[in-house]
Amino acid sequence: MALIVFQTDNLNLLKQGITNNNTIKFQEVDIMRARPKIDKDILNIxxxxxxxxxxxxVRGLRWPITVICPICNSEKVVKNGHDVKQRDRQKYHCGTCNAYFDDLTGTVFENHHQPLSVWVLCLYLMGLNLSNLQIANELGVNKSDIQQMTKFLREGVSTRKPEVILSGEIECDEVYIVAGHKGRADEVKKRS
Structure with missing residues (x-):
């Protein structure tokens, strides 16, 4: 199905045609009075x-070689079905510690009701420096949910950031020492 639009001799009229099974239906649309309706699902991100x-x-980034248990770091893991509500969410069972986990266990996305695709799109839109309100409008999600999601994503990124360890010698050329408040230099304690 395709939408075909072309202008007629009258500048205020457009001919709109919809193709379906090799047939085309045309109708004139007065652009000054009514705009053609666009299916919102086409524009939904x-x-x-x-x-x-x-x-x-997520699986590829989390486990590039083989699935590893998040509890004991064992590689003796077998697939154990799929989640009931989210069919693409793989469940696993660890043979070493007998733990059950899934693709999102131990991640920022764990224990939240929004689908993973919404989280990924939220992360992408955060990278574009959109505000929480703009992200909520784009994704069609409540702004308080987006507020929580962006908070969790920022915390997740900051906690996984590697610590910077400085080493070597440090040289300092100048030192600034406060000598009391402006105009009251006599209030500074004198060293004896």
């Missing part, structure tokens, strides 16, 4: 990305 691809990317 959430339709661009699917949960299956998101889970695949």
């Amino acid at each position: 959430r339709n661009v990305i699917d949960d299956a691809k998101c889970y695949e990317v």
Whole structure:
């Protein structure tokens, strides 16, 4: 199905045609009075990305070689079905510590009701420096939910940032020492 629009001799009228099964239906639309209706699903950013691809990317980033248990770091892990509500979310069972976990266990995305695709798109839109209100409008999610999501994402990024360790000699050329408040230099304690 495609939408075909072209202008007629009258500048205020457009001919709008919809193709369906090799047939074209045309109707004239007065652009001064009414705008052609656009299907909102076409413009919905959430339709661009699917949960299956998101889970695949999370698995690839989290476990590039093989799945590792987040509790005991063992490689003796077997697949244990899928989540009931989210079919693309793989469950696992560790043979060493007998723990059950899934793709999101131990991540920022764990224990939240929003789908993984919404989290990924939120992270992407944060990278574009959009405000929380703009992200909420783009994704069609409540702004308080987006506030919490961006908070968790920022905390997750900051806690996983490697610590900087300085080493070597440090030289200092100048030192600034406060000698009391302006105009009251006599209040500074004298060293004896």
